[in-house]
Amino acid sequence: MRIPIQEVTPETGQAEVIGWVHEVRDLGGLTFFLIRDRTGILQVTVPKKKVSAEVLSAIKETSRESIVRVSGVVKAIDKAPGGRELVPDTFELVCRCASPLPLDVVEKVPADLDTRLDARFLDARRPRVTAVFQVRSQATKAVCDYLFSRGFLTITTPKVVAAATEGGTELFPIAYFEKEAFLNQSPQLYKQMMMGAGFEKVFEIGPIFRAEEHNTTKHLNEATSIDVEVSFADHHEVMRLLEDLVVHVYRSVQETCAGPLDALEIRELAIPEAPFDRLPYADAIGIAAKATGEPIQYGDDIGTVAEKAIGEHMGAHYFITDWPTAIKPYYAMPYEDDPSVCKAFDLMHPRMELSSGSQRVHQHDLLVHQIQSKGLSPESFAFYLTPFLYGMPPHAGWGLGAERLIMTMLGLGNIREAVLFPRDRHRLTP
């Protein structure tokens, strides 16, 4: 019966493991195999004079990264990794690996990210790459656990949509039978419609598509968004929800991902402290202008240079609040006493934006007005506006970039490291 390598200890006695041949060191009369599965690495030691002819012929056929099934006695040996090794009674070549390898799984020789992504199935065998996705899996679970425990419903919404509904970002057009359609940039409008349906608290973790031709380490053309919407809540409440969630995810990863964090050489995951600072947009602009010496003015978008300067100044997670209505989407609720400023916020990590959200406009006429003032046509998305005529509760929400959350948590240099099969300006395969 096969057991995970992690469970092989000096006390195990007889064991059978199946895994990939990570490394081979042939010393002549003695050969060491490092066998790897997703739980760890085990040394298999073959004293050539003491094993059967079948074992000898099998190891002769075995190449690096082949899959082997090995069984034998586990011995406590100080000199072996993990303090134990297995001496095989049987050694079966399950699947021989071709050679040469497209990249070096053992990482003796580095590989460019591009090479790694071309051979992602092999790249993902590297323990530190596996670790990223073990952490991502746990983070996803932590998000779901957190939101379910607070009474949220998870929903799914269409990724194929009829029209460019939000303005702003570019959309990917696709052929939909005889009609033109697009890949959705955000579940925003659908989340809001479910507020109109009375679901009160919903979330969706799903893909979003942006057809921007950017070429950076923090943008993807297909990303994963953790989207939340809450009825009868304002922007303050969903900011508290968001910061609590982020802290919860960090804690959960720290508590349950010791192995992966170790593989990533993260000794201690720094858990952000809530509440995060609330930095009004006007103050953020002031900081950026002072720090960069550039003519950054109230009303400007916060560009990369400004974002970096403010991040360095803040030094931890923070919110930028109270944005000018003019540079936020039409669905962000303006303040009653000063409609030029709205109840929108961005959650920032010192390195980059992680999330943006707001209290939403829930009054039909105001929403129509806001859409028009953005130069958009209300008629083109009547399907969205109609629910606002039939009892739409006040509501607020946000969208959090899953890859950026993982990237900043683990200190990854490139967002593509946080996705198995990234889609960027140039990459469509694998």
Added chain:
RNA sequence: GCCCAGGUAGUGUAGUGGCCCAUCAUGUCGGCCUGUCACGCCGACGACUCGGAUUCGAAUUCCGACCUGGGCGCCA
């Protein structure tokens, strides 16, 4: 979209006009080796993105194409 950098064995690199039928490492193959853990030692194998130009001579200079990385713009 603008700008910058780059493309040399399977992988990562050195090489800025002749010293290069190309360096080093890793890998693969063969040989030696019973405690390795980046095992060691010996030997072999394997590459200049493509097209054109300049030149006695081009991996190296120039032009074009293709491909890639990055910065910025843009980005719910």
